[in-house]
Amino acid sequence: QQMDSDDIDHILEPNDPEIENVTFFSADKEGVVTFSTSLNTISTYVQGAISETRLDDTYGSEFGINGLATDTSSMIRNRLLITSEDGGSGLRGWNGQSIVSVSSPLQDSVVWDDVVYLMDSTYLAVGTYAVQTSASQSPASLTSQVVISHVYWDGDVTTAPQVERQSIGNGSEIHSLSRTVDGGAVAATNEEFYIISLNSVQVLNYASTTMVYEAEHDRSWLFGERGSESVLRVNIDTLETSSKNLGYPLPLQPTVGSIDGDTLYIHGFNSQGTSDRLSLDLTIEGSLSSGRGLLNFGFILVGLIMIATQGYLMVEKAMHVKRT
Numbered sequence: 001q002q003m004d005s006d007d008i009d010h011i012l013e014p015n016d017p018e019i020e021n022v023t024f025f026s027a028d029k030e031g032v033v034t035f036s037t038s039l040n041t042i043s044t045y046v047q048g049a050i051s052e053t054r055l056d057d058t059y060g061s062e063f064g065i066n067g068l069a070t071d072t073s074s075m076i077r078n079r080l081l082i083t084s085e086d087g088g089s090g091l092r093g094w095n096g097q098s099i100v101s102v103s104s105p106l107q108d109s110v111v112w113d114d115v116v117y118l119m120d121s122t123y124l125a126v127g128t129y130a131v132q133t134s135a136s137q138s139p140a141s142l143t144s145q146v147v148i149s150h151v152y153w154d155g156d157v158t159t160a161p162q163v164e165r166q167s168i169g170n171g172s173e174i175h176s177l178s179r180t181v182d183g184g185a186v187a188a189t190n191e192e193f194y195i196i197s198l199n200s201v202q203v204l205n206y207a208s209t210t211m212v213y214e215a216e217h218d219r220s221w222l223f224g225e226r227g228s229e230s231v232l233r234v235n236i237d238t239l240e241t242s243s244k245n246l247g248y249p250l251p252l253q254p255t256v257g258s259i260d261g262d263t264l265y266i267h268g269f270n271s272q273g274t275s276d277r278l279s280l281d282l283t284i285e286g287s288l289s290s291g292r293g294l295l296n297f298g299f300i301l302v303g304l305i306m307i308a309t310q311g312y313l314m315v316e317k318a319m320h321v322k323r324t
Contacts, residue, residue, distance in 0.1 A: 013275065021037040021038070022036070023036045023037070023064050023065060023066050024036055024065060024066050026068060028070075031046070031047070032045070033045035036064070036065040036066075039062045039064055040056065040062060040063060040065075041054055041055070041065070042055065042065060042068070056099070057099045057100070057101075061085060062085065063083040063085035063090070063092075064084040064085070065081055065082070065083055066084055066089075066112070067082030067112070067114055068080070068081050068082070070117060071117050071121060071123075072117060073119070073121075074121075074154075074155060076096050076155060077096065078093065078094070078095050078096075078121070078153065078154070078155035079093070079094045079095075080093055080094075080102075080115050080117070080123040080153060080161065081093075081099075081115075082112045082113075082114070082115055088111075089110060089111045089112045089127065090112070091112060091115075091125055091151065091161065092161075093155070093157075093160070093161040095155040095157060098157040100157055100160050100161065102151060102153075102160060102161040102162075109129055109130060110128070110129050110147050111127050111128050111129075111130075112125055112126070112127035113126055113127045113173060113174055114127075114174065115177075116178070116179040116185055118150075118179065118184060118185060118198055119198060120183075120198060121152055121153060121154040121155075122150055122151065122152050122164070122198055123150070123151045123152075123153070123161075124148065124149070124150060124151070124177075124185050124196060125148075125149045126146070126147065126148050126149070126174040126177055126187055127146075127147045127149075128144045128146060128147060128172070129145050129146075129147045129168065130143070130144055130145075131143055131144075131145055144172055144173070145168050145169065145170065146168065146169035146170065146171050146174055147166065147168060148166070148167040148168075148169060148174075148194065148201055149163050149165070149167075150163070150165040150166075151163050151164070152164050165199075165201075167201045169203060170189065171189025171191040171192055172189065173189060174187045174188065174194075175188060175208075175209065175210060175211070176208075176210055176211035176212070178211070178212075178213035178220075180215070180218060180236060181215050182197075183197075183198065184196050184197040184198065184236075186211065186213055186220050186236060187211075188220075189207075189208075190207055190208070190209065191205070191207050192204065192205060192206065193205075193206040193208065193211070193220070193234065195236055204234075204239075206232060206234065206241075207222075208223055208224060208232070209223055209224060209225055209253065209254050209255075210222075210223045210255060210256060210257050210266065210268075211223070211257075212257035212258065212259060214259050214264075215259075217235075219233055219234060219235045219236055220234045220236065221233055221257070221264060222234065223250065223254045223257070223266065225250075225253065226249075226250055226251070226254075226268070226270075226271070227249045227250060228250045229245060229246055229248075229250070230244060230245045231246065231280075246280075251270060251271075251276070251278065252268035252270045252271075252278060253268045253269045254267070254268040255267055255268045255269065256268075259282070262281060262282045262283065263279050263281065263282065264279070264280045264281075264282050265277060265278070265279050266278045266279075266280070
């Protein structure tokens with residue numbers, strides 16, 4: 001739990017009793033936290049108070065809620081949910097009162113991982129699809145492929161949300177997904193990086209373990225494995241890339257990141273397997289966390305020492321002249 005940029009109350013292990021029943025967790029810019037800890041239930045935390053909403057599709061269905069994206073342009077704030085039900089994974093639209101299932105060509109075989117709202121009543125849902133690539137391949141060792149789906153729903157409960165486009169990519173899973181400032185999205189796997197608009201999916205061969213999107217400058221930071229000595233920065237608009245050297249090998253295996261001002265926070269696990277956090281200056285070249293930053297600091301320090309020394313000598317000389 002990180003309340004501000006300089007304070008962490010505590011980091012809980014994934015199996016901690018306080019959070020072991022939480023199936024998804026999200027927070028918006030207004031400070032509203034949304035999560036789920038039980039079937040058919042969405043909980044909302046606002047200014048210290050928690051309220052719960054029970055979802056009923058009128059068929060008596062029971063489902064867990066693993067993700068949620070909100071249509072921020074809608075007055076009633078339509079939502080697309082990732083659900084777990086009947087031993088599988090699903091998508092459902094919810095307009096605050098009624099809930100309806102999504103029809104998808106791969107619906108029964110996809111494990112949905114994350115979802116964001118794009119624009120024009122269109123959402124982006126991502127997951128993995130188990131596929132048999134050869135006749136000799138065992139069903140127990142199917143190949144996992146990434147699925148990226150554009151889903152349209154305007155909140156009309158008489159029409160189920162529709163998958164308009166569906167793309168297949170490479171990688172074990174999409175580990176990071178973020179909406180961009182222009183109503184698109186960026187996503188990353190351990191093999192590829194995706195730049196997604198309302199009508200297209202662009203694939204770049206950049207591998208990573210965690211991706212952090214920086215909205216202020218419309219760019220993404222791609223982190224590698226623990227021990228990596230650099231981080232890749234991708235400008236979303238121009239596709240310009242630059243590799244930024246770290247001042248030391250990455251001391252943890254990244255799992256998730258966030259940005260606050262000019263500081264990028266990376267959470268993950270250290271070499272002992274315990275939760276840890278790292279903060280980096282987004283300018284990196286001028287940061288004390290980089291080798292160049294250390295040289296800059298040394299140059300400034302030496303300059304200050306020289307100025308102080310000259311000032312001291314001038315004072316001493318003036319005092320000597322006065323005495324004589």
